[in-house]
Amino acid sequence: MAEEFAILQEIFAKLEPTPLVHEHPLTSPLSDCFNWADLFAKSPVPRQLKLYGVAFRSVRKYDVVDDTLLYAADAKAFEEAMESRQLLRYWYGNLNERKECLATCIWRSREEAKNAVTAPLHAKAASLAPQFYEKYTLDRYWLHCSPDGLFSIEII
DSSP: OHHHHHHHHHHHTTOOBOHHHHHOTTTSOHHHHBOHHHHHHHSOOSSOEEEEEEEEEEEEOTTOOOOHHHHHHHHHHHHHHHHTTOEEEEEEOOOOTTSEEEEEEEESOHHHHHHHHTSHHHHHHHHTHHHHEEEEEEEEEEEEEOTTSOEEEEEO
16 A cells, blocks of 8 residues: 555646636636646556545635745644655645635545544644635545546545
């Protein structure tokens, strides 16, 4: 299982955003936000997989001038997740001119994601949301992918 985890991390390291991520991060379908088709065509997964993902779509508060605390807490939560050897990919976009942003995490299972949410540093980062965000939504999804390069995203 450790070998498969390393293979999947290597595949998802090549995940790249499309322009829609920056232009319309709150409304663009996840299937259009990243290079999924190209990714799985060039780097097929080792077997049929059903992975779990969470997309964080947000609007930052306009009166927030210093977001150093938010980025530091996010970085620590990321390190904590990586140390758990459960997170396959974390991707965080840049704010657009409307202070909108999309971030996503991909896990091997929903259980692993639930474990991360209860981890102390993730809980600390999440507790900062009211201070920094005007609004946000969490889109939970299944990412189905197969060795023949096919994929689908199912919002749950």
